[in-house]
Amino acid sequence: MLATTEPLLQRALSGVSPTDEESLSLAGETDLQPLLEAASSLRDSYHRNIVSYSRKVFIPLTQLCRDVCHYCTFAKPPVPGERAYMTPEQVLEIARAGAAQGCKEALFTLGDKPELRYKVARRELDEMGYASTIAYLTAMAELVYRETGLLPHANPGVMTREEIAALRNVTISQGIMLESVTSRLHEKGQVHYGSPDKHPAPRLQTMRDAGELQVPFTSGILIGIGETRRERIESFLALRALHAEYGHIQEIIVQNFRAKPDTKMANAPEPDLDDLLWSIAVARIVFGPEMNIQAPPNLSYDEYPKLVAAGLNDWGGVSPVTPDHVNPEAPWPHLESLRDHTAECGKVLTERLAVYPAHALDSARWQSPEMATAVIRSIDGDGFARVDPWSPGDAETPPPVVDLPRKLDAARVVNTASRDVPEILSRAEAGLGLSETEIARLFQARGDDYHLVCAAADRLRKQVNGDTVSYVVNRNINYTNICYFRCQFCAFAKGKMSESLRGTPYDLGLDEIVRRSQEAWERGATEVCMQGGIHPEYTGQTYLNILGAVKQALPAMHIHAFSPLEVAQGAETLGISVPAFLGRLKAAGLGTLPGTAAEVLDDEVRATLCPDKLSTQEWLDVVEAAHHAGFRTTSTIMYGHIDGPLNWARHLVRLRELQERTGGITEFVPLPFVHMEAPLYLKGKARQGPTFREAVLMHAVARLALHPLITNIQVSWVKMGVEGVKACLAAGVNDMGGSLMNESISRAAGAGFGQELPPEEMERTIRVMARNPRQRTTEYGPAPEERQIASFNAPELLPLVLTPAKKYERKSPVTA
Template identity: 55%
Template sequence: MVPSMHAHVGENEDVHAFDSLSKSLGNLALPRLIAQAEEMTLAATSGVVTYSRKVFIPLTQLCRDVCHYCTFASTPKKIGPAYLSRGEVLAIARAGVAAGCREALFTLGDRPEDRYDAARKALARLGHPSTLSYLREMAQAVLGETGLLPHLNPGLMDDADYVALRPVSASMGLMLETASDRLSAKGGPHHGSPDKLPTARLTAIAAAGRAGVPFTTGLLIGIGETRVERIEALVAIRDLHREYGHIQEVIIQNFRAKPGTRMASHPEPSLEEHLWTIAVARLILGPQMTIQAPPNLHRPEELAALLRAGVNDWGGVSPVTPDHVNPEAPWPHLDALEAATAAAGRVLRERLAIGPAFARDPDRWLDPALARVVRRSVDARGLPVVDDWHPGTGEPMPVERVSGTTVRSDSLRAILDRATAGDRLAPSDIVRLFEADGPDVALVADAADALRREVAGEAVTFVVNRNINYTNICLYKCGFCAFSKGSTRAERGPAYRLDLAEVGRRAAEAVERSATEVCLQGGIHPDYDGNTYLDVLRAVREAAPSIHIHAFSPLEVTHGAMTLGLPLENYLTRLKQAGLSTLPGTAAEILDDEVRALICPDKVNTNEWLEVMRTAHRVGLRTTATIMFGHVDRYEHWARHLLLVRDLQEETGGFTEFVPLPFVHMEAPIWRKGGSRSGPSARETLLMHAVARLVLNPLIPNIQASWVKLGGDGAVAALRAGANDLGGTLMDESITRAAGGQNGQLCDPARMASLAALAGRHARQRTTLYTTTQTDTLILAGE
């Protein structure tokens, strides 16, 4: 229980400190307040402003409270049936789905059965003891039959209520509105509304925190409270969030006088008053808090001022249903809202009913079934992927090149200048590049492409090669891998092991088909030891003496050395003597043990992977480097990975190229179990190629685009964003196909030339080590 507002403030901040805070905020001129709030907001949001595309489902307009400004609450005589029927609820939800909505906002009065006999009788006919019970059934129906994520606003609830509703909702909400008890006294706007007592509301918000519910709350300003009382309410919200971490957004809503209410003639707060409160909220609640203001309660020309004051969310905007709480204020069209947001130098992006910070940690904040849905829906920021593109699906990759600038463009240019000069970027700089959105995506991509032109020229290179995956039987259980089989029995397809004669035959056939390279990789078969890999090399070398053998991931190398009891350097030397030419830099996934513990806990760790690469370079074996991204990782993990690769390259100079590999999710075990995202978004995929070019400059000159993962459109987009290489023709590609990839198993030289032409460039065949082939082959589209 929260016994009183002053006692609550005193839990973390004594009265003197509170008075000091109020005085310091009160002494700041509004322009200075806004400047500080804007700086704080931009530091955490990258200029992105979110909104939720939703439908409003007014389950009941009956309420036991009588707020003097409310037009939502009604009486049985005015509204007819006390509750929407199941059919009516689902009809609204399905209309929302058809309009591209992702959220169903249930609005309803507070426990109307406590006041109205009509509500009690209606519930009895519906077979429910309470409004909350019926709400649970309807939320479950909407979630199960339409896929919309419910957000529930049912009023005061206790611990048991939250526990009951949590499995059927992505988030819930309750406006604190005010910290002022006197507004509930006779003559005040909350007189006769027991659910509006601040102590009762704070108690309910605390209960939501104990239940682990992502929660929305906020203030309603201009109903008679003072500025000090607003500060008191914001401090109370801040302290509850510090204790439970569950406040996902705080709404600063301005009172609007409505005809037909007791407060119809009450003055509305000025824009200046609203801006002051928003800025103070930002300063009190901090940079990470989402602060919302309803865009339909201001003129379009005023929205930029709200953003400068600290707003980074517009709340729910419905293309289907009206704002039932403020019916006199229609929602702005989304195109107009996007234009107003862009005019303020921000980028408008859709979010889910659960805020992005909470969507990034769904296991903590959601029941398992909902966690799976949310995790599969979002990118690494926790924002929904709205273009429906995923790596490997064969669908065209949408490439958004938006002109203009944002409030972050100048600071990004400073980072780009340092990268272009070859400076080592800080991890935070790299994260900011990955956060680029809207026009800033083109800014980063163009900088990377200009650097590519300077470093690697206009040729799009490729190697003619063949994949030989000699076994798919593997002792390891990497969560992302659909290729490996755990035994000789069929699991997700037939298991196999090629004999040495077949490996040699395929290598010889590759030479006949003009390949200059064979790429050899397989699972860690339980019968394999270090001699097996040596035998594979000898079989290939005997069958195809001239072929370049690009073989064995660091996991295979480590396994081979361990089984023979040899140091890495000795074993790698033996592999080289047996015919190994270069090593693929696979098994890197994400070079961060926090991520590896989730996706490949029994595999080589970060330091072990780096040590294999370091040792290979020392014995004269060049290698590639890869990243496999878009599963459980975040931008800070990508930044660390890139810097580890850069630092090792500065030490050894042994990497020939860097290969971004977007996670293909369809058949991956970790995705099928609901444990990963559905691959990176198109924006993230494009940026990975661009940012890799920038971060690794000037140490690694070649950035490869994987046509297998990206498809043709995606490969062309990557070529326009810093990539200069398309990898290999990959006769018999099987690993991505096993994961559900639909982009084929061969990209022949003519197709390579066509992709290069689409990017405005020409194709050139290369060797594995990026020298020209004997004929210095220039491949033209159509040949």
């Protein structure tokens, strides 16, 4: 090893990128193993156990090209009687076949500016009414997206700034291979002689324009075409400089030349495997841990472990439908085979979009408005592709089998677990407080890591709660759906200030609230849970009147009511402090408070999600005041919209710190975002709720992160459905919440799991999981025997009375 290499690698591993001069010194390094080890460590420090790919279709819009690269078989001269361009019908045929196979990317590839060389190309474009090949490409990309939902990525070669901008409106990413920064390859006898579009200057200018226009961009080098190793590094440095300025280079492809018959380089030597590994490793060292380094699997000698060991984290686009038209002699690996090979390397094959996660999570910056919505609706909380159709509240779609928690076979040879996850789990099970970073890491668990997290949470559940699963027989009473707050996730609220007016505004009279409470008592309930919109005419006295009416009729009924937001609003309207108002609520008969209106306790999220609601600190202050007043509360999170693992981690840490101070929280209740009718989703700004994996992880990670302070983890059957409940019961959950009798808020958002899960069904679900059901009270004591007897075989509910509030109706609905 060169004397300069070891200190360079040590600095790189400590987070210091090599300078240009240091990078160039690697050109003379022939000791491969230290480079591979450093590159692999750098990759793992950021990408951990994930190797990604994009499931795509390959659309060769035209194979005419004005360039004459001496290694290329993609470009072909015109054939008499054949079209120069694919027709829209042909384009859609390929795209529809890809959509049917679950593809998300439509990769458009084509030759550079064929109309400048071939009359037939110019004539066809004129006949179709397009000024250029790229104008036609723009139209076809828009057509494919509109008709199939596939997300276009375009590789059209050198472009003008105007062409890049036009494509930005209909693609989610673009690309151009730099191939090599050296102009030497354009001399006579070299591979790019006679290819004007392969000169590095216009290609770098295209990338510079793309950076200024904020387009996620793919580039890379082609090795083995006559360049030197130093020139490869010079190419990396040119790309690194562009990325440092604009942040738009999302991936570096290291593609190895493969000799093809009937080309001038048909007999040229191909780079050997060590040369490819050297190039991948140096790319990782030069670009650092975060960059996505790709080597196409169909060109890579089937040496998957060695390629992964060189520091790559992506296999590129893989198509289950179309061949690689640029390298037709090298078929794509079957996706299941690629998954198995990746697992053999200790990695989890993870699908992404044509735009990588970091750029996908910042779509407001990196996408046009329409394409931003398309990306947001296609990703999970980490920015990878959403790969199954399940969403919270969807009663028609079963959970994905692959994400049902399972025990791992210790004897398996293939293991994709990361090194850090078992260490974090060990700390959690020991009751040591996890950091935000550690909690966020658990939320990102995939493959074996995911199953390890679920198993650890289940062990803790058994240790703390045994095999008992509790539930409470209660009734939800939402006394009004009129609200002057404008929460962007809420489809329940109605009123003059609301964003959405599906349904009729109502404001229940005290007689209807009491009637529902009495009916609940007759059906075995021990609790009424009462919350509503923040009615502009409600005061703190309204809440006191509701308590008085119910308590007068049913002195033994436990009243679980009023979110921290309602408490704060009630105190404000009476002109008294929150502690003083809590004292009045207690005297009037309030038993416990629901820890709702928390959404996500991170003001970065709340600024968009619920900008006029309590801040994070205000919410915590109200709940802490309630605990000091002698109340116990639940705690919740409403997640899976514009948030992600770090936001969830912050939420859990804040709840844990609150519980350390007060001990007043009885349970934690994850509430996955139901997207169907939510304003933020309809505006194209939110995801389709958490994925099933994320939803299960929320319960499992909460068990681990809140241990031993909050001992009850509850699952919402309204949002998860019975099959989702079963999965969560295998991942740390010990409580199924309430039977509810009437559920309004989730159903307003589009949930389809019904209004009630009676005790018979509760206990049937619990026993299927080989657990022991226990009917409880709100504060987790045993339900009285007479209440239990009354709760089984209860009579049908009488029809609801919704006292209309004409004052808050609108003549016509408002579209989101």
